[in-house]
Amino acid sequence: MKKHLITGFALLALFQLKAQQQPTDSTSTYKSTKLTLDEINLVSSYYKQDGNHSAVEGGIGTQELTDLSNTLDVKLTKYGSTGKKHSFGLEVGIDHYTSASSDKIDPSTVSSASYGDNRFYPSLSYGWEDEEKGKAITAGVSSSTEFDYQSFGANIGYSKKTKNKNGEFSAKFQTYLDQIKLITPIELRTSGGYGTDNRNTYAFSLGYSQIVNKSFQVMFMADVISQQGYLGLPFHRVYFTDGSVHQEKLPDSRLKIPIGVRASYFLGDNFIIRAYYRYYSDDWKLTAHTFDVEVPVKLSSFVSISPFYRFYSQQGAKYFKAYAQHSDSDEFYTSNYDLSTFDSNFIGAGIRLAPPKGVFGWSHFNMLEIRYGHYSRTDGLSSNIISLNIRYK
Template sequence: MQKIYLHASLFFLTILSSFGQTTAPDSIAFKSRKLKTQEINFVSSYYTQDGNNSAVTGGIGTEKLTDVATTFDITMAKGDAQNRLHSFRLEVGFDHYSSASSDLIDPSTISSASAADNRIYPSLSWVMQDDAKGYSMGAGISISTEYDYFSKGVNVNFAKLSKDRNREVGLSLSAFLDSWSMIYPIELRTIETPSGPVANPDAGGTNPRNSYNGSISLAQVINKRLQASVMLDLAYQTGQLATPYQRVYFTDNSVIVEKLPDTRVKIPVAIRLNYFATDRILVKSFYRFYSDDWGILAHTAEVELPYKLTPFLSISPFYRFYTQSAADYFAPYKEHTAQQEFYTSDYDLSGFASHLFGLNLRYNSADGILGVSKLNTLELRYDHYNRDTGLVADAIALAVTIK
């Protein structure tokens, strides 16, 4: 059940972001050839949503859902003979969610495929940083698994600093090879024939879905107070892009599963500006334009205002506005016709506007927190999200960093 991650991930992408400038690990001073623990992070979050446009039931009905997510990662580092820093990061994540709408795939039963499910997603990455030559490179692998879904991922990245270290160019490539179980709504698992119902041959087995992503970025220090970065992404998906358990109701009251093209091209372009207004106030702004070949055009604008209450404590209010046009294949409940080639009533593909706002509290001390010398950072974040379609969500997350 992949839909929740599109919502929940919006809330926690910046949970570990710091108040000041982003800096690389202190590899210039790092002389040790032994592998040492550099940092441990723990993040736990609770997410809840509700609405009345469930794609499982054709664009109507409850979207009530809860998700409890926990991630743990550990970064270890060592130097080599050329005084380059090698960092190895192991991350393990676990989600448990319950979904009232997904339980209606088969209302007669309660199973891990419907009422609730668990997702496990470990990953391993490596980064080599050469400060003398001003570049870094890395690679990573990941997997993600739940009842009806399995994904394998791989990525590589490279970044190069200018001689004055005021400019950085980055390049990253990734691929995700996924496998979906074809779980159909209960009433569509058989086909009526003159001799009686027979099993639907499409309602079983697995289908692939592969995603390939490339990204290039340019970051520039403009002056002592202003930093800017520009990012261009290109994503290509192929395979099973429609969700097999999502119903579509036609104008004649007949019902069928969602059908979408088997390819999709996405092109987002973004710019980020960070302005240090004072020693205490940082203004973070972000804008992204998105388009794809399904007909969606989208705009995202975000602002965050971290403020240092003390040298150790900061508070960061934030707000994000998002709007998109509908995909060419979207129509609400009972507004599709059987003559159409593709069709969906998933409101994630509808035209809508949304608002996200919240507050992040961050306490950081190199001397330790609550008497624990290695406890470096505590963060607490709250988010509230609403769409003009009626979807409302709230999330709270706690992050802990040990160094």
């Protein structure tokens, strides 16, 4: 983990871009028509989990997994000759993970192809904003590549503020077109090669935010998500009551409908209460409730801490049964505990530093945040994550 975090600092140090300095007078109306660097964010994280309900082994076996992640986000802005704001974003992410359960796809090998893998996921975004009329349009494309998975995504969005600028309506459409390499458990293979299958996801989101008063803000959100294609994972085993082993089988369509509300309440200058609730349901009969609260506390003009807690409760999908509980009378079957009934808790805190002279005295490195969280689930899964976010502006 130490090596990973140091790597994050080194990557950011490579960027010697100098943002054009705009007038410091707060009354200035100057808007640069040249493309300028807005900010660069680097997020590095280390994640480790363990449990004993591996879907690769039919609901039993280790779920040990580690993930090292680095994401670099660059934002550029300019104003056109008509005064409209143009924003450009480039994000590049690289993950390296190891999964002990994936090594059981073919136990006869020292290490299967999926035991350790790298994921590369770049994205590009563009935004157009008319600040005077309070409306904006966004668009973006993305990609994600790993050994057995290839995904391409695109999105487009629109937002419009109310006349008094205290409310904002937003709508967004996203699509992901995925190709999955069909790596089956060794005992179920009928040929030496891997076939492929497709999965398509379409998501439509609506939101409305409102500044109620100087202390209270609220946002309402609703989504409709449709998926078609191969919706399981080909290397997930399912054991029947007679001891026979099968490949996970799930329907080729799924409709998800989450709705949520997010609120922020400002208690003076030093405390904020941020709360979030979401209800989720789908046509696999999986339902869930999420409640999240975070309380940023300003300790000084440039130091703040943010303790947080999230509770999640899920009623499992109708296609889930534990190890050796399915039978040949079941049309669909899975022993993936992510689709089971469970409760989970996620608790942690972050510390944020924004010194007036910059982090470590470097004026352009104006923010450093470190967050730690511990996750636990009633089925025995637990994990820890630590992340570092540093911003160049």
